[in-house]
Amino acid sequence: MFRIKSSIRENNSILVLSEIINRPEISRAMISELTGLNKATVSEIVRRLIDDNYVIEIGPGKSTSSGGRRPILLTVNKKAGVSISFDVRYDRISYLITYLDGEKIDYTTEGKEMNKDNIVDTIASVVDHAKNTMDECPFGIIGVTVSIHGIVYDNKIEFTPYFDLDEIDLVAELEERIDLPVHIENEANLSALAEAAFDNEHKSIISFSAHTGIGAGIILDGKLHRGNKGRSGEVGHTVLYPNGTNCPCGNQGCLEQYCSTKAIVRKYQLLKGNPSLTFEDLVESYHQKDSSTLNLILQFAKDFGIGLMNVIGNYDPEVVYINSEILEEIPELISLLQHYLSMTIYKNVPLKQSILGRKASLYGATVMNLQSYLHVDNVEFSLNMEKVMEV
Ligand SMILES: [Zn+2]
Structure with missing residues (x-):
């Protein structure tokens, strides 16, 4: 240790x-x-x-x-130690290894079905490899933080709707295996920590993430707001359509059943009567101005806007960062969403596309490793974006 x-x-x-x-x-x-x-x-x-x-x-x-x-x-002394971050989705695992100032040493992303039986081995093999190649750092690996697409409370996974990670004590199993401090945190919360670390202007920030699920990370007065049991910002499970689609959370008609990447691809497959169509096919149809796809995306934007306004109304942030594959591929949707906001009391809240994209939660996990190792509350990165985006 x-x-x-x-x-x-x-x-x-x-x-x-x-x-x-x-x-x-x-x-x-x-x-x-x-x-x-x-x-x-x-x-x-x-x-x-x-x-x-x-x-x-x-x-x-x-x-x-x-x-x-x-x-x-x-x-x-940025080279005094190394931080390792993981982002675990049900169908993908990514990791980022950085120096103490956030400068990247390695970033890898791999499509792979993740579950309770392979997660410890997968993470341990990356960490073991890093341990063997980084012996020149005085502090070695300062910590490992894992981003979870689900509810996390007190370093335990409470709920993961699309895979079974909540059936094991991930932190205990990993700490025993790799002998390093391990933290886990909700993906949207970590993305918010990352946006805050790169944004020196605002103190109240919402990071709105829409991937396989939907969640918001809330930073109020510079501090991450987790709520009583880690459920703050669970906007994906606010109800958009009463009596709508069943959701694994126990409710019906949740936002995430309409606006997650997974949900929108499923709707596109139903629309076209072809279950093998992919996210890439959907984007291509949109760019080819296929009229039924344009309508699907317009409805998506309206639903997304409602979810966004619900979370803005609850926390009144200075800025909202949006992290969604759909908005990355169709960036004009940001101006449409800003237009919806402009017709409401939330008209002055700027919406920004997250530049960190897929790496947001990984950088947030780096912030968490630093906060915990150095015993500091706030971490700001002064890296320029080109350096961050280098792959
Ligand atoms: Zn739900």
């Missing part, structure tokens, strides 16, 4: 480290100004953080307006 070293056990050290993590570079004087700690205390803490490999000096910055010596700038 990895242990937190002496230098960051106390609160002032965590305060100083948070300031260093959340900026590309910073001087001791600036840390003192931002934290209210006196300069001698800051210098002593920084000396210990450097000794313990958390922080490095990156040379002199610009001189201050009053002249004088140019301050030495500090940055987090």
Whole structure:
């Protein structure tokens, strides 16, 4: 097991480290100004953080307006450790390995039926491979976080509608197998953490994810809002049509039975009377302006808009990030949804297409590994997007 070293056990050290993590570079004087700690205390803490490999000096910055010596700038030692994130869907597993600043080392995605019998082996083989190739990092692998498309509460999977992962204690089994700290969290919650880490402007953010299911991650005043039992943002199970399609959650007519990628493909197959048609076929039909497909997508947009407004009405965010394969392929739907909003009391809430796409929950899992290892509440990434999108 990895242990937190002496230098960051106390609160002032965590305060100083948070300031260093959340900026590309910073001087001791600036840390003192931002934290209210006196300069001698800051210098002593920084000396210990450097000794313990958390922080490095990156040379002199610009001189201050009053002249004088140019301050030495500090940055987090991103190569001190490595974070591993997994995103597990019923038909796909992806993973992202990064340094402490979020810079990618490896990203892989693989189509594979996932279930309770193969998940531990699949994750352990990736982690074992990483352990064998990353021995030069002083802290090694700082943690493993797994994104779950289902309800997660207190590091346990409570409900996964389309596969059987809720039948095992995933965290306990993985920790025993790989001997590293393991966290699990809901996919939409992690996506929201990622959007917040790349968005330095807003403090109240909703990340609206529509994949095999639909969920929203809610960040209020900079903090993830999970609710009493991890069910906050379960907008996929709000009712769109009373007495509508049966849903595995126990209700009928849930939003996710109409607007998830899975649901829309099923509707397209029914429409065309061909169960072998795929998501790609649907997108192609739309772009060829097939009239019944255009109507299907228009109805989808109306339903999606209702779900979106229901969650906006509950939390009043500053911005909503949307993460959906359908909107990625048909980006003009964002302006249509913005138009629906413009006719309501929610007209000033901007909708943004998530640039992180499929990697959103993986970056969110990286944030969670960092928060837990470094004992900090907020993590902001200063990476530029081109670096993030490199595959
Ligand atoms: Zn439901």
